[in-house]
Amino acid sequence: MSTDINHILASGQRNFFLIAGPCVVEGEEITLHIAREIKAICEELGIPFLFKASYKKANRSSLHSFTGIGDREALAVLAKVKAELNVPVVTDIHTAEEAAWAAEVADVLQIPAFLCRQTDLLVAAANTGKYVNIKKGQFLSPEAMRFAVEKVRESGNENVLVTERGTSFGYQDLIVDFRGIKALKENHCPVVLDCTHSLQQPNQPAGVTGGRPDLIETIAKAGVAVGFDGLFMETHPDPAHALSDGANMLPLHELKPLMEKLLRIRLAIG
DSSP states (O other): OOOOHHHHHHGGGTSOEEEEEOSBOOOHHHHHHHHHHHHHHHHHHTOOEEEEOBSOOOOOSSTTSOOOSOHHHHHHHHHHHHHHHOOOEEEEOOSHHHHHHHTTTOSEEEEOGGGTTOHHHHHHHHHTTSEEEEEOOTTSOGGGHHHHHHHHHTTTOOOEEEEEOOEEOSSSOEEOOTTHHHHHHTTOSOEEEETTGGGEEOSOTTSSOEEOGGGHHHHHHHHHHHTOSEEEEEEESOGGGOSSSGGGOEEGGGHHHHHHHHHHHHHHHO
């Protein structure tokens, strides 16, 4: 299985690629364990794989929510994942200042949905020359994402992809409108479906985001059926004790059987 990022992202013409990992780097041992498990599954099934973990979490519901083990420490863990497993690494950035030094490790700089209109952030990410994965804001139409994509391209970087992660539905829910794939594909770049964040239930009274992980399989099946190039999933061996976003993560032991089902759908639709 190729680890070349251009080859991986072009694989959507034949098979979906997978961006997966824990929400955030919780420590070296557990991060490497998750990365090894996902890579083994993807190699067995022939699914192109990019490892994702945030080195820090800036968008949290509560001041007391876990944000990370330290920026440099977490990036060092991601560098070890990349070196040991030879897989491309995806991580979030939140400010323009973060772009250059996150790019020292990451192959893909991910723009969080809340920040997808931040011009300075998009330009700084573009200027690194790395791939830029822009998550569609919960408040944006699919058509409006072309302006975010244009900011990256007009800054001289053609390496861009966009991720659908649901649209705000009332105050405390999200919904995926699969009609939006047509508009997203008009950006002529890989289009990804976030199968876990799109099932979040934000703004809960307790200050911790909820979710519907029981629907991950349903959303993922629909995404493959309508033609998303890639799937994004956060996964953890014990979501109930994950330090961030556990309420909408896929248990790691469920990843392989789900991928097997999705591959059968992909094969059926050609």
